[in-house]
Amino acid sequence: MVTDNIQSITPVLAVLVSAIASVLILAFGRYPNIREGWTFVAAFIKFGLVLSMLPLILAGKTITYTLVEILPNIPITFKVDAFGELFAITASFLWILTTAYSIGYMRSLKEHAQTRYYFCFAIALSSAIGIAYSANLVTLFLFYEMLTISTYPLVAHIETKEAIDAGRKYLVYLMGSGVALLFSTILVYYYTGTTDFAFSGIAGLALIPKATLAFLFVMFMIGCAKAGFMPLHSWLPAAMIAPTPVSALLHAVAVVTAGVFTAVRIILYIFGVELMKSSGLWLYMAYFVSITIILASIYALSQNNLKKRLAYSTVSQLSYIVLGALLITPHGITGGMLHMPYHAFMKITLFMCAGALIVTAKKENISEMNGIARQMPITMIAFTIGALGMIGMPPAGGYVTKWYLLLGAAELDQMILVGVLLISAVLNAAYFFPVVYIAFFKEPDHELKYNEAPMFMLVPIVITAIISISFGVWPDAPGFFYDIVSIAVANVTGGI
């Protein structure tokens, strides 16, 4: 499949917008309104820039721009392709909503160090878009590390000992895995002389010994600890100590999505479909992530703290995306890629609802939420929509991706994987329905008055919930995620 390549600085601008905004945020730290104004302006400009590239992407083109050659043969290059655009749109759109939500949340709780918060937030978004638009592993690694560092202050935001410890854990896991990623990057460069992503993978990798290849793959997957694979997931629940908008950012928009994005990028654009298939690596890894899917769901069952339960649910759901990429059929990949934005929107809805509960009702634990829907009906309806999406029931979008995943697994005759997907759906239901049940049907301990979260928080919740429904009722809306995904899938599989 031939794609036209366009030189344009737009992707660089899209990355830089929030970096510039971060400076302005710092400069106007003393005037909260102006500071947050800048955040909004940057968020809208960024979304606009990202969106402006969409028509070209939908036309099957790619956009590249080489910024600078940091080392001979190692350029910092940006390249926008369908898959990157998918992540970029998700992240930049959700930034607008999280900003609004953050303002409501942070002001309601009168949090300290808000300037640092917005500053780091902006840098994190720059990094996320940078990851989305990276054209090679080095560029990706640059933004990957930037994302880790910029989100550390967000995780440790409240500065208690517990928070600092969680932050350290976060840092150790992510920087440690960063080293693995760096190692594998250099290894790829050493063997092939390039680190550029290619639609069919890097050709030179097929020549290296199989054992080395397997080792490289394992190192890469360790490097993607941001994606929360099971033995390396424990930073994720620990990071729940952060303020809720940060949790939303970490778990839906930037960090974990960047992690799975990286994992999928590596699987499909470094190794490539052909090599994954011929080396048999896909199957081992698929079993491996299946374990994560099941185990994380079981962990989630035992959590009483709502945010922690959501965190484990994230661990499980992220592995769906990777599983999709590993099911090296067009259907499987479609399911995986499509699940990325779907999950982001649904999970952010859930987290924002959890945050609204903390701010308005001061409740974090599920056992305390008896009848909470009487106090906050809109929030809880949104929560229910998100939960249904997670389980894979209409009207939210989750069922679409699950259908594709099942289709992919079935095409490959992997009945075990089919079974895993089904069991996990059951488990999802098992940990989400109690929440919904308790909130809607249990009698409250005392009289609850109607008292919703502030508008700044409520509006984003409603928007994401509506979009989540739209995924379910009209999944193939023109110019929407499905179209982008189908181009990306056509790229990596060489056309359907």
Added chain:
Amino acid sequence: MAGIIDIVYAEYNYWIYVTLMMIGFYAMIAKKNLIKKVIGANIFQTAIFLFYISLSDIKGGTEPILLHGETSTHAADIIYTNPVPHVLILTAIVVSVSTTALALALIIRIYEEYGSIEEDVILAARRKLNPEFSEYARQSEVDSQ
């Protein structure tokens, strides 16, 4: 065996400087008295100077000073010893003296501050007078604040 004895005898200059060098080096690193360390350094350096000077000697040679009125054409008749190591060592001696001067000045200052020129005593005094010298003490002090 005969070979070794020959070497010992024929090259006694090397044996002298090797012995001196080892003595000096040992004094530098093993002696606790700071003055003795400096003396060791001097012995060490002097041994090296001896080595250089012995390099310049030529059997039957005369000192590298041309006799008055002699022209360079006649110079070939007389064997002069090698002048180059002399020059180098003149420079090196000055360096050694300067180092010694600085070392002695430092010792005077150390004696003023600690009242001793014994390494053990100074080390003990540093530990005692200066709790920050011990990292552990320092840490616990901070933690108790």
Added chain:
Amino acid sequence: MTFDIITNNLPALTVIIPLIAGFLTPIIGWINRKLCWYHVMLTMFIVFLITASNLLTVINTGTIHYQFGGWAPPFGIEYVIDLLNGFVCIIIAFIGLMVSIYSKESIKKELPGKTIPYYSIYLLLVTGLMGMTITGDIFNFYVFLEISSLTAYALIAIGDRKDGIVASFNYLIMGTVAASFILLGIGYLYAVTGTLNMADMQNILPTIYDNKVVLAALAFFMAGFSIKVGLFPLHTWLPDAYTHAPSTSSALIAGLMTKVGAYAMIRFMFGVFTPAFVIDMTRMTEILTWAAALAIIVGSVLAIAQSDMKRMLAYSSVSQIGYILLGVGLANVIGMQGGLLHILNHAVMKSALFLVAGAIFYRTGIRNIHQFKGLGKRMPVTTTVFLIAGLSMIGVPGTVGFTSKWYLVLGSMEAGMWIFVLIILASSLLNLAYFWRVFDNIWFGHPHEVEKIKRDEAPLSMLIPMVILAGLCIFFGIFAYYPLHYILEPLSNMLLGIGVLP
């Protein structure tokens, strides 16, 4: 026409100008003490311009040969500027300039009564380092080595802290051992070659490589330089010396002394002996890589155990020197580039870090990192510089630390030494551990205390050099292509005897 005398003598002036200026400092100080700073800064600036011009000449037209008094080598003393020492010279001049700017306020506070000797010795230290670097004569090298050593002892002892005097004395003893070894090695080489000129020596040596004296000379040089650079386990003088010296001295000595020691090691291995001898015949480079790898790990681990900021940085220097020597010892073009690049990188990062430590000490009198709480609010610019330089040390991409790490890892892979790959990567995690501890203390102090803290930034003359160095940490992290392409790549080829001089 009148400029000819200057332009023709530029190589000599690199050394002569700071030397004469150093002699003049007491006189200038006698006229007016305040002039000293301007004098030193101006001198350093001129020296920087000269080194820059020298380097450009080397890049454009090739190696510069300068003969003192017109005596052709090997009879007279010759200065040879090639890419290697042109590169090191400009680093010396630049760091020297930065630290001299910084000195103004710092000296006023830390060494109030000793301004004049400080500046005089400062210039002589630069002279010594510059002379060591630029010379093509092996004995001349020794003379300048001693100038730089003596000045370094003096600069460490100059402070009011009495620990500084003891540290200086210990350094003096170790330094004397090192210098004596080097002098002995020079004597050995002279005895078997009869020349003192490095290039001449390199021509003669290959014919007598089976001579035991040559091997002994190499061993003594390596031992001597290992002490000078503080290669583990000969680093014992280093932490005390760096910790107890006045802030500016630490920055200068930590930034430059060990780098020039490393330069000398490289020069002797590849410029006096030949690559064939050190790589294949004696396997000296292999021994060096193992020692360096050990230094990387031990230095980092010891750094984690420290709570004094300067001592932590000193141990981190021990480990970073390991990076340089590891790269050099790998003896392949890529590893060599990494090692050489790290000379530049480490000089920039470490000077910046020591300057930050000095600035914090200047304002607060604190050096214990556990007391750094709330410093982020109090000295935002200083601590930001610290953040950038610290991230550099960790090796985060976009900073200089990443570029050299990339090359070192790649070089280790090329050499098939996977254990070094592991060590380099593990050490970046160890670096993370000790730097992050400081970051945490600086920015995540107790919020209640933080609110009370007022901004109290270091004076401008201290901030400017720090900010410039931090800027360079990022600049060379993004534009490492230029030094690599124009200097280090041809240089590495030249050192390893691959290809010809540019």
Added chain:
Amino acid sequence: MKLAALFVVILTGAMLIYAGQDLPAFGDSESPAYQHRMTQYFIENAESESGVTNIVTALLANYRGYDTLGETAVIFTAGMSVLMLLRRREL
């Protein structure tokens, strides 16, 4: 500590003796140092080029005069340092 020092010293001594085997013999006029063109050049040309009969002087002040300049710098440094260390008054 003493043992370690002794070990290091003996190691150094061993290296010195090892090297001693191949060093030119004492007073050997065939030694490379003497035979090198540099030494011969000095003996032949020192007087005509610098007008001094003492070759050592000619070398010290003329051919290697730059070393001597360095030497003065060393003395200057040492003097300055000793002054700084021992003088009570402000400098």
